[in-house]
Amino acid sequence: MPKFVLDGKEIEFEQGQTIIQAAKKNGITIPHFCWHESLSVSGNCRVCLVEIEKMPKLSIACATLAADGMVVYSASDKALSARNAVMEFELINHPLDCPICDEAGECKLQDYAYSHGAGESRFNEEKTHKDKRVPLGPLVMFDGDRCISCSRCIRFCDEIAKEPQLTFVKRGDRVTIVTYPGKQLDNPYSMNVTDICPVGALTSRDFRFKARVWELSKTKSVCNGCSRGCNINLEVRNNKVLRLTPRQNDEVNSFWMCDHGRVNTYKFINDENRVDGPYLRRGGTLVRSGWDEAFAAASSELKSYSKNEIAFIGSPYATCEDNYALTKFASSIIGTKHIDFMRHVDQTFGDNLLRKDDITPNSLGAEIVGVVPGKGGLNLEGIIKGIKDGNIKALYLIEDDLVEGNHELQEVFAKLDLFITHSTNFNKTTELADFVFPASTYAEKNGTIVNFEGRLQRLRPAVATFDVDRALEGMSLSRWDKFGTKFDSWAEGNKHDVRSTWRIIVGLSGAMGHKLKYGVAEEVFWDIAKNVSSFSGLDYGKVGELGAKLKLELNTKTVTA
Numbered sequence: 001m002p003k004f005v006l007d008g009k010e011i012e013f014e015q016g017q018t019i020i021q022a023a024k025k026n027g028i029t030i031p032h033f034c035w036h037e038s039l040s041v042s043g044n045c046r047v048c049l050v051e052i053e054k055m056p057k058l059s060i061a062c063a064t065l066a067a068d069g070m071v072v073y074s075a076s077d078k079a080l081s082a083r084n085a086v087m088e089f090e091l092i093n094h095p096l097d098c099p100i101c102d103e104a105g106e107c108k109l110q111d112y113a114y115s116h117g118a119g120e121s122r123f124n125e126e127k128t129h130k131d132k133r134v135p136l137g138p139l140v141m142f143d144g145d146r147c148i149s150c151s152r153c154i155r156f157c158d159e160i161a162k163e164p165q166l167t168f169v170k171r172g173d174r175v176t177i178v179t180y181p182g183k184q185l186d187n188p189y190s191m192n193v194t195d196i197c198p199v200g201a202l203t204s205r206d207f208r209f210k211a212r213v214w215e216l217s218k219t220k221s222v223c224n225g226c227s228r229g230c231n232i233n234l235e236v237r238n239n240k241v242l243r244l245t246p247r248q249n250d251e252v253n254s255f256w257m258c259d260h261g262r263v264n265t266y267k268f269i270n271d272e273n274r275v276d277g278p279y280l281r282r283g284g285t286l287v288r289s290g291w292d293e294a295f296a297a298a299s300s301e302l303k304s305y306s307k308n309e310i311a312f313i314g315s316p317y318a319t320c321e322d323n324y325a326l327t328k329f330a331s332s333i334i335g336t337k338h339i340d341f342m343r344h345v346d347q348t349f350g351d352n353l354l355r356k357d358d359i360t361p362n363s364l365g366a367e368i369v370g371v372v373p374g375k376g377g378l379n380l381e382g383i384i385k386g387i388k389d390g391n392i393k394a395l396y397l398i399e400d401d402l403v404e405g406n407h408e409l410q411e412v413f414a415k416l417d418l419f420i421t422h423s424t425n426f427n428k429t430t431e432l433a434d435f436v437f438p439a440s441t442y443a444e445k446n447g448t449i450v451n452f453e454g455r456l457q458r459l460r461p462a463v464a465t466f467d468v469d470r471a472l473e474g475m476s477l478s479r480w481d482k483f484g485t486k487f488d489s490w491a492e493g494n495k496h497d498v499r500s501t502w503r504i505i506v507g508l509s510g511a512m513g514h515k516l517k518y519g520v521a522e523e524v525f526w527d528i529a530k531n532v533s534s535f536s537g538l539d540y541g542k543v544g545e546l547g548a549k550l551k552l553e554l555n556t557k558t559v560t561a
């Protein structure tokens, strides 16, 4: 492999790689604003200037190909003084409004001003002023004063979203970003420009002024907005999820996520209408009860039906652990084979970048872990017909508001003698239920989901709940230990009395006289790994931060978009 020397260190590279690419591959970051590894090279910010032996002038590392035997200095006196000059130039007209800028704390300009700036300004003239608070589209706000004209946002729209919507106008120090005439920044991926804008010129209208970024805890998770399963960070303050940001995973979503996933999939977690404890129906009204009381009542109701009168509906929104526990409960404790789940497909949602028509995160996982009718059992259609005909009298449904927008199902479910559901929020379905158990959202539990191409990925709790055993649930232990007391005190009053669906099922099984021996989510996972061949040999450690591809050898109908 060819090699070159960077700051005294020998570096291997592949033919065709630029100096900045080869350095990054070897864990060395050369300062940059306009360069982004997923975008074309524009070479306009000049902050990556490096000195190369035998070259008469400094070169930009983002556009100079590495060559065998080359000797490069990124921190020589010449390189540092050039970077210093570039920083002085970038800051001449900058408003220096970090105290009120959303980007502060994650701003490249701020970071480089500390590490490479002169520390003072020699510019005494009036700064140029540009438009501030310009809504470029429904979700992105532009502050012209802060823009350093790196063109990342323009290139993102042109090259990744494939919807040219932004451009530069004017010249020199008056140059600024605008949308093309008659257009706005409204492509389905528009908010990614707020992540890649290296300064606070482009900010999220959904998140602006909600928190300083250093106040947010970040938990690695997966978007639940469709079956792509984009990797994300759940960003939380005071026990409320305040924003989702994409997390790089080259196998799934590269650096990106869609706007729908970013703004529409977390608000229900903070919503006022969360189911805040177990509820049971008394005299026609749902009333709050204790856990033991609800388990005992639900168990005695379930025992009054024969196994063939009871059906189960799993959920493509619930984790593999939740769905698996449901299948165990249905088959081993109730003894019914009537079990299925509903797929939710929106043929207008998918595209060629990330979004998939299957708008649920785990339909493939639900199917793999066995939420399918047993031999001779009823599928979803059969269950609905069975309820209509009066053969199915009791229904157990987890984490899916099937009634919303479905008048026919509303009428069908109203015929049930017993309807038990687990739900994160009160909704049309809970209105019909006799028992409502409060389910943790994907941001409040450990678990796994399987994306449309069979990649198993981890969810981790980011929001505190009264699910006390959760502190034991695997990966978040160190975080809970570290922040335990402080976290509890500021989460106090905001915590919901909810449980992971699998844990609710463990409680109900106990009330029915059967012990499901799961204490933490990973124990459910181990059971799946023992009994479901696609999961064989896996554990949470092996799934890791970026997921693991499953060997799909079953009769799975692949869920495609």
Ligand code: SF4
Residues within 6 Å of the ligand: 146, 147, 148, 149, 150, 151, 152, 153, 154, 177, 196, 197, 198, 199, 201, 202
């Ligand atoms: S708005 Fe941000 S990303 Fe776009 S050119 Fe200006 S600094 Fe670069």
Ligand code: SF4
Residues within 6 Å of the ligand: 223, 224, 225, 226, 227, 228, 229, 230, 253, 257, 258, 259, 260, 261, 262, 354, 355, 356
């Ligand atoms: S593409 Fe799907 S998984 Fe990715 S962010 Fe959008 S909704 Fe979420």
